[in-house]
Amino acid sequence: MNPTDPTVITFGIYLLAMLGIGWAGYRATTNLSDYILGGRSLGSFVTALSAGASDMSGWLLMGLPGAIYLSGVHEAWIAVGLTIGAYLNWRLVAGRLRLYTERTDNALTLPDYLAGRFEDTSNVLRVVTTLVILVFFTVYCASGVVAGARLFESMFGMPYSVALWVGAACTIAYVFIGGFLAVSWTDTIQASLMITALLVAPAVAYFAVTGQLQPTQSIAEMIGAEKFDWMHNASTIGVISLLAWGLGYFGQPHILVRFMAADSVASIPRARRIGMTWMVLCLGGAVAVGLVGIPYFMLNPGLAAGVQANAETVFIEIAKQLFNPWVAGLLLAAILAAVMSTLSCQLLVCSSALTEDVYRIFLRKNASQRELVWVGRAMVFAIAVVAILIARNPDSxxxxxxxxxxAGFGAAFGPVIILSLFWRGMTRNGALAGIVVGAVTVVLWKQAGWLGLYEIVPGFVLGALAIGVVSRAGRRPSAAMLARHDRVGAEMKSLQA
Known part of the structure; x- marks a missing residue:
């Protein structure tokens, strides 16, 4: 690694800027609510872009373009499902969850909301929810660590084992320092960087390819008709599995927490329009990168070694080969932006669950706000180390x-969140059954691989059925619980009028 390389310098400036924002977040953080929810102060623009950035992660610039490069547009069914799911999440969940969490004793976390919503004084629901968050988020955080390691490995020639720690350290630093405000502010910048990279890179690659074509050649012919076929090598179950990714949105804690942090319900409609526009453009750009990479590396076989070894590096290789090193550094920083934005939010959600729903509730009920903030920071570090250990396999x-x-989050929490917001007859035991059945179904189905169906589908369906059966079979919700649900519903109608 040459410290005078323009790419390295650009990268360094970007990282210093993120740390500077982390310091600003630190100065604005005075209590636990600030550290884990930003004091519910996010406006429409920040809510929209931070939700989008925390959602997409490294797979947007690595996983999806790599899948399109290898298999063609039928992999883009994922993008279709995600777009539908994200829109419905904004439309159905965002505003009502923002209001409901405020009306349940200003709940700061998902376990906190569910415990308050269902008057769970035993804290069983809180503990089970926290455990599910920790189990699946360690895997999710590990995926972010892998994506960051791939970037540092490819850019700087670092061994994978070293790149793991370097990439993770970049994210840990500003989350540790600044908390939710720093994460949200940096997400806004990182989302802007991501969309710029995903619009510019495929456009430049397209013109590079057309400039190399012979008169008898065309880009479409080089890509091949089968890679433009939405049903090529795709079964009905395969398409359903890809579309079913959209179900996951309703249960993702790191996205739901953005809705909870909005400054008001009135900010949600504008945030939805901004967020959906950003998402559609980014997904379209990622698909375009994968497709245009096919003819580009066919015409330049000497440059294709990295992509042949790992298709998930197609965006990285295009950026390195086609752009001035200064610009390439900025485009590659977009991958780090995607990784950092999602990983930072996931670390913070895990930290929040451990601090608010375990440490404060069971260990130190009278802990000061300063103590809770520092416990939250310690939890960020501890969870990051576990994620790094999980990500050690270079073949990940x-x-x-x-x-x-x-799938784990979508099945465990998706039905619970939707029904808790709209069904007044749902009970604590119903919520508990839905979380357990959804999570266990995902784990078992993943291991067995039955029918080749994505595990979120049976997990979501069975989780919803468990909620309905157990809620109807047990004791009716209390009068206070029913009254609060009706008040929230009436308030939402008045706000939407």
Missing amino acids: RVLSMVSYAW
């Missing part, structure tokens, strides 16, 4: 790790 693939964690 980002997309496969993300899909497992995504």
